[in-house]
Structure formats: structure tokens, C-alpha cells
Amino acid sequence: MSKPKTRLYIDGVLESGREMSLRKDHIHFLANVLRLKSGDVIALFNANDGEWSAILENFSKRQGIARIEKQRRGPDPEHGPWLVFAPVKKKRTDFIIEKATELGVEQLIPVITKFTATSHLNVERLRVIATEAAEQCGRLSTPEISEPCSLIELVGNWPKGRRLIVGDEKGGGVSLVQALSTADECSEHGFLVGPEGGFDDDELEFMEGHDFCQTVDLGPRILRAETAAVASLSVWNALTGR
């Protein structure tokens, strides 16, 4: 069987022989962007069922069915870190979502801090961006994206055994490499990147009052929020071998 022309995330059961009606936006993408035809092979995937090859049948610009053939990869949950981010401007927030997905993040949590300039966040839109990034990068799952919460809610609900690494642009903290090599009861990680302007002193003090929070210094230059996010996740991937 030929190599699939593209990958689509499908919210439904994938199993051999099943005929899936394709969604309108998928048909548009397959027919008008990729110019696929009946008989072409695509891949369908989701977190529960893994990735399957499927053949387009009765396929036109208006309708189409994908008949599922065989499994290409079994389910493989992501155990990447969590990313907590203060929403920034639209384009830069979109970028955080896309890159975090590519870099294997398991969960994305928007947090509203004192200096967060963006109050409205269309989480459904962000989920679409994450799905497209998962399709492109080869992931089987999409990261969970929760509704925005406050810093107090975040810290109050933070799970045991997961460290929260906080980028502090005032330079108060160890290096990221040091933070990730600290051995203690926290075997899992989350990263928190603040908004432009960073955190208020009271916010930093509040977080530092919790054992699972650790502030890190991300270097001599002031990184934009989205750069800090990508940098932290990249270093985590490199050091943990993911």
C-alpha cells in the first residue's frame, strides 16, 4: 500500500473495514488543497486507536468516504510536560499552541496573571490549531487545553509529584539545566511562562511559597513569552531524550 498523502485527526472509533464519512473541512482540504482523488490513501489517527491507513472512496469536492484499512501505529500516549502560559497577542499565542504541540506537550493551561494583557481567549480556536499541529508533526494525540484559570487556582489545584518550573526574567533562579537535574519526589514537569512584563513581586513570592514551584533564569537576554515556552520545552526534550 502506498504512503499516506496526509494525516487527519478523527474524533471517532478507528477500526479495520469501517467506512467513515468525512467532515466538510476535511473534504475541502483533501480535494482542493491536496487535490486527492478516489483511491488515494490517507492516514487517520487519534489517541485511543492509534494511526490507520484509509482509502478515499466515492470522493469528490462535495462528499467522500474513507474506508479504514489497517493499523499503522498503535496508541502511544504522550508523557510530555505541561505548559502553563499567560495569553499574549493572538499571533503569538497561536504560535505557543502550535509549537507546544510539536514539542510533545501533554496539557496546556492558560493562566491569567496580573500583567496579562489579553483577557479573552477562544479555547476552541486554540484546539483547532493544536489538532492541525498534531496532524503535521506526527503525534497521535492532541494536547488537552483547559479554560483559563487564575494563578491562585493553578497553584491550588497543582497535582502532587509534578514540579512547576517558573521562568523569572528578573534572573532569580537556577538555570533550566540545573532545575531539570534536581532529584526529588517530582518526576514530572510543568513550565510556566508569564506575560510581557513578567510576574509581579507578590506573584513570585506566592509561587515560591510552594515546594513544587522552582524559579529558573532563562539567560541573559529577555525572551518573549513564546520564545521562553519553546526554549523550555526544547531543553526538556533534549535532556530527557524525548
Add this chain to the structure above:
Amino acid sequence: MSKPKTRLYIDGVLESGREMSLRKDHIHFLANVLRLKSGDVIALFNANDGEWSAILENFSKRQGIARIEKQRRGPDPEHGPWLVFAPVKKKRTDFIIEKATELGVEQLIPVITKFTATSHLNVERLRVIATEAAEQCGRLSTPEISEPCSLIELVGNWPKGRRLIVGDEKGGGVSLVQALSTADECSEHGFLVGPEGGFDDDELEFMEGHDFCQTVDLGPRILRAETAAVASLSVWNALTGR
């Protein structure tokens, strides 16, 4: 003296007492975006002279002078890695330039490879993006950005003593951490990220024929070009302590 309201990169000699006529675009930014007035303090910087505080005088929306006061930081050349990149779509290329500047890159080299989809590149525009990123992130210098070259020219002119680390999405290579911890005569680094679609087999073979080239595997997911660039530079910064 109060904290400067912003930083501007100035292509000219900076020294105490000098009165600089401000460029039209700088006046627009200071007057209309930041709403500064005569008496406000800004910082001016460049690679040769470091960073200086300056006071706005006779300042309006049409004209203005900045009188240079005293030096805030001496010159401090960047010794970051080089980044060689195949131009991608406009927005994503802009992103590479901005992030590479934030992450301390010393030189940016566009390279045209077999699968490079973008042939035209406005290098002057990219220099403006790099300058704005330097102003924002606190750098004293802007990265050099050269005109595009071919892969053969790149490899032919590559300097002795600098390793060229090539991201290979086919997974042929050691990890980035391993590549950066290899001890040999190459004490400096450059990263090469290819276009969408990666490198041709002939291109990879050509590069692998040179001792200073080393292919690396950037992980299990397919990273977009700009993600691969930011990830490589972030890991370099983290491991070298920059």
C-alpha cells in the same frame, strides 16, 4: 537618572554629550506609540559603543534630538552560534529571524536547497526584524544576515574550527545533546535547518562527506523548520550556559 523607556539601535558613534538627530521612524515610535516627551530618557546602543542613556530634547511628533548622557553598558560581542536556514514562508522566516536574534545568534545565513520553496528573500527586511528583536531582548549587537547562497557555496566557504550541525528529519544522526558534547577541534557551532520536506539524499550524502558536518536527530516528531531552529539554539544556550 530614571530608567530608559525603550532601547533603540543606532548606526553611528555613541559618546557622552553628543546630540543625535532622530530618524523619522524612531520619532514616530517614540512620539506616537510610546507617547514620550522632551525630558524622557531612552537608551541608545550598538555593538561598537555599547549602551548609553540619552535625554529627548526639543521633541515633538515631527522632530527631536537625543542628547547622549552616560554609558550604561560597555560593548559585549555575541559569541553565539551561526544559524543556516532554508527560507520558508514569510511569516515563518520572520519568526526564525526574530527568535534567532533573541537566542543570541551571531550570524544568519539563508541557504537555497533542493526542496526550498521560497526563492526570493528580502534580506533588508530581515535586518529590520533582527534590529527590532535586538532592541526588545537587550542585545547590544544585531546578527549579521548574509545574502542567500547555495549548499555547495555554504559548505565550500565554511570556516575551519566550526562544526555544522544538520537537523535530519529522517532520523539519521546522534541526539543534539550528544553532538554538542562531542570533543574535537570544533569549538564553535553552526546549525543548519532545512526546508519543509527536509534534505535530498544527495544533499545529505554531500554534507556527510565533510568532517565538520554532523547530522542530528531532533526527536520523534517532525518539527517545522522554525521549531527546529529555535529548539537547536535553545539547547545550545542551555548546555553552554549562555
